[in-house]
Amino acid sequence: MKIVREWCMYCGECAGVCPRCLIEVGEATITFDESSCKDCEICVQACPVRALIKEE
Amino acid sequence: MLIETDVLIIGAGPAGSSAAKHAALNGADVLMIEKKSEIGAPKRCAEGVSKDGLIELGIEPSSRWVTSEINGVRLVSPNGTDVWLTEDTVKLPEMGYVIERKVFDKHMAMDAARAGADIMIKTLARGLERKDGHVIVKAERMGEEFDIKAKIVIGADGPESRVGRWGGLKTAVKPKDMESGAQFEMVGVEMESDTALEFYFGDVAPGGYAWVFPKGKDIANVGLAVIPTLTEKSAYEHLLDFVKNCPTTKNATAVELNIGGDPVGGILKKIATDNVMVVGDAGGMVNPLTGGGIISGMQGGRIAGQIAAAAVKDNDFSEKRLAEYGKRCKEEIGDSFNKYMKSRDYLESLSNEELDSIAKVFRETEFEKISTSELLRVLVKVSPKALLKLGKLF
Numbered sequence: 001m002k003i004v005r006e007w008c009m010y011c012g013e014c015a016g017v018c019p020r021c022l023i024e025v026g027e028a029t030i031t032f033d034e035s036s037c038k039d040c041e042i043c044v045q046a047c048p049v050r051a052l053i054k055e056e
Numbered sequence: 057m058l059i060e061t062d063v064l065i066i067g068a069g070p071a072g073s074s075a076a077k078h079a080a081l082n083g084a085d086v087l088m089i090e091k092k093s094e095i096g097a098p099k100r101c102a103e104g105v106s107k108d109g110l111i112e113l114g115i116e117p118s119s120r121w122v123t124s125e126i127n128g129v130r131l132v133s134p135n136g137t138d139v140w141l142t143e144d145t146v147k148l149p150e151m152g153y154v155i156e157r158k159v160f161d162k163h164m165a166m167d168a169a170r171a172g173a174d175i176m177i178k179t180l181a182r183g184l185e186r187k188d189g190h191v192i193v194k195a196e197r198m199g200e201e202f203d204i205k206a207k208i209v210i211g212a213d214g215p216e217s218r219v220g221r222w223g224g225l226k227t228a229v230k231p232k233d234m235e236s237g238a239q240f241e242m243v244g245v246e247m248e249s250d251t252a253l254e255f256y257f258g259d260v261a262p263g264g265y266a267w268v269f270p271k272g273k274d275i276a277n278v279g280l281a282v283i284p285t286l287t288e289k290s291a292y293e294h295l296l297d298f299v300k301n302c303p304t305t306k307n308a309t310a311v312e313l314n315i316g317g318d319p320v321g322g323i324l325k326k327i328a329t330d331n332v333m334v335v336g337d338a339g340g341m342v343n344p345l346t347g348g349g350i351i352s353g354m355q356g357g358r359i360a361g362q363i364a365a366a367a368v369k370d371n372d373f374s375e376k377r378l379a380e381y382g383k384r385c386k387e388e389i390g391d392s393f394n395k396y397m398k399s400r401d402y403l404e405s406l407s408n409e410e411l412d413s414i415a416k417v418f419r420e421t422e423f424e425k426i427s428t429s430e431l432l433r434v435l436v437k438v439s440p441k442a443l444l445k446l447g448k449l450f
Contacts, residue, residue, distance in 0.1 A: 009098075009313075009315050011100060011316040011317065012215060012316070013236060013316055013317030016215040016228070016229045016317050017229055017230075017231055017234050018228070021218055021221045021222075021228065024180075024182065025216060026091055027091055027093060027178070045231065045284045045285070046231065046236055046317065047236075047290065048236045048237060048291035048292055048315040048316065048317075049238070049290060049291075049315055050290045050292070050293075
């Protein structure tokens with residue numbers, strides 16, 4: 001489960017590193033297919049502005 | 057709604073526009089879609105291009121998008137030791153421009169349109185499936201969902217590179233190969249020269265480097281890229297530290313923040329499969345050492361566009377027909393990338409102290425020309441560790 005903070009800039013880096021291709025980034029939208037997420041948190045670490053937070 | 061086209065290009069950056077232009081010039085029916093409302097904005101780039109690269113691509117520099125002409129380089133080690141390489145002291149300059157991507161990208165898209173390509177903006181690709189030898193791409197524009205039927209799809213969707221994966225290519229970027237970048241465009245930057253690119257190495261940017269790229273007068277792109285697995289801090293936090301501590305930027309003011317990923321793992325092993333090709337960042341067409349990818353992406357785009365159009369004429373969109381693309385990209389773009397990748401690994405291994413001592417030796421060295429390979433050639437001469445790791449390459 002990810003939380004996207006309001007300062008996300010939709011750069012798409014998280015989508016590029018997601019090993020399961022679960023993140024869709026539009027011009028000002030970001031959507032996770034959470035049903036298939038394995039909580040690897042690679043996206044959380046890659047974010048240049050720490051806009052992704054894992055929610056327990 | 058169903059739109060039919062020969063070649064669909066997803067993403068209107070320079071690589072996508074180059075593919076669109078050359079596919080159209082070679083007779084294919086071309087549609088390029090872009091998810092954003094403005095092509096070129098926001099930039100995710102330090103905006104440096106080489107003059108040679110533009111010449112090779114046949115692109116005439118325009119005052120509309122050239123912000124400054126570069127004739128030198130300043131390399132700065134962690135303790136502030138700097139090495140100047142300028143046209144005055146070095147023969148055979150291989151220099152370039154700092155451009156305005158917002159304007160440049162749009163002009164490249166206009167070139168594609170003038171060559172005959174259609175463009176749809178604010179149009180997001182959401183998925184892809186193959187059907188009867190064609191590809192159906194699910195798209196969405198301003199709330200309207202529709203299908204695009206194409207013979208060939210070219211993924212130019214940047215570091216996200218989802219199109220390739222939908223098509224069965226392994227385009228996911230490994231964490232160790234994805235640089236995380238952050239940049240301010242700043243005013244009031246106190247550069248020692250407004251025609252030299254500045255590079256800062258060491259702890260300021262673990263796994264990458266920091267840069268100051270002048271854009272005329274006191275304006276510059278001030279940024280850095282890090283490998284996230286090598287640092288606890290985010291790229292943005294590193295940037296704040298850098299700007300505060302660097303003498304060049306400590307009095308400057310930011311007017312823009314840019315962020316994004318840069319895939320530095322080199323050209324992917326496989327960049328074409330049945331009906332699907334990837335170009336630019338989506339295919340890893342980025343110099344693994346410098347992170348630069350405008351020219352190489354556009355070269356890849358040109359090759360992809362030509363081959364896509366030829367495949368349409370042959371009515372053969374199979375992996376076998378498109379495999380020529382991977383071969384030509386490796387020959388024409390990726391040839392040097394392997395050694396730059398090894399150089400990146402080497403640079404990553406250097407401590408601040410080692411970087412300082414190399415800078416000290418560099419200051420007393422005469423360079424024959426300004427280029428990445430020349431720098432590495434000299435590095436191999438002055439550093440035993442570099443000789444050991446890179447001696448055979450440069």
